[in-house]
Amino acid sequence: MAQAKSESAKPETECRPRGRPPVRSDEETTRIVLEAARHTFAVEGYAATSTEELARRAGISTKTLYRLFPGKAALFEAMCADRLERLLSAVDLQGSDEVDIETGLRAALLACADLALDPEVVALQRMVLQQSATFPELAANFYMNGISRTAKALAGWLRLQVKRKRIVIDDVEDVAGMLIGMVASAPQRAAIYGGMPLPSRKQIERRVQTCAALFLDGCRARSA
Template sequence: MAQAKYSTASSSRECRPRGRPQLRSDEETKQIVFDAARHAFAVDGYAATSTEELARRAGISTKTLYRLFPGKAALFEAMCADRLERLLSDVHLQANDEVDIETGLRAALLACADLALDPEVVALQRIILQESAEFPELAATFYKNGIMRTVAALAGWLRAQVKRKRIAIDDVEEVAGILIGMIASAPQRAAIFGGVPLPSRKDIARRVRVCAALFLDGCRAKSP
């Protein structure tokens, strides 16, 4: 009986994992920091949130935080870039000759609207507006990594349509900016300044249909 007990105990010890537990990767840690930073910046503001507070929220040391990000501004830039990159990776604006121009334009505009009116993107804009006077580099980062990349994606789609002679445009970048402004600027302002809820997917689709029709056909009354 004693021998049996010893064998069981010995077997139990042999089944235990050996060595130190596997450490979390830097990429996993960064995602945890991004989540903590998004919440902290949204609640307390960028200026009022210290790096020590960010490290505490993320459950890491300030030494680890500074190893991953040289400072708070670098963290904010990386956080914006990460979120926008994930959203932009879902924006596929591919020209398709089998789809008519209006259907293709609606799909392209809807993809851009989904990005521009994403709740987290609008939340980032709200933070940037609150802090832009003291930290103008935040606005520059968001403009470069978010707004201009979205414009470039739509401009690429429009350029493909011009090459196919389906539309005639002199400056595709300018037109892309105008179109994104038509579908997103008013809802963004209403949400940020007026506290109005962001439009539903159905409302966004309706707005996209109106925008596409205005762009392709105009709204001037025809002469009798």
């Protein structure tokens, strides 16, 4: 018994690291802050979210937060830009000569629809609309970092098809906006204002196919 007691009284020999924990880089800290902001804004909304809450969720001090971002509006803008940049980087608008115009257009529209109808993007858009009267800069930043950039990407693809003489368009930017409106605006409005579920993948693909056919062939009945 005495021996067992003696053994149980022995100090722990587990090795523990000494010194301060390694310091995170600003790049890693920024990534953590943006991720915390994405979840917090989505749950609490922009107006109800404080910089103190954002710093706490990111595990940093408010001083560090303000060193990385001058204010909540700048953090929201950076968060939107970061999220949309990640989604836009995955957008592949096929421009190869080996791809026919219809296949390429469907792929381009599907990529734009995937971005516009992404649940997080729609949630951000809903929040921006709710807060736009009080914080008008949010809507402007969301438009510049998301909607406008998506239209420019599609306009670039259309411009390439015009150069290859596959289609004839006078204003590619205008047409790009029309095409994105056809493929995504109605499902977006139904989700944001009507509380309807976002379309499934198959529904998006069918919508893309219809939009591509309308653009390339039109729907006027041909004369006999």
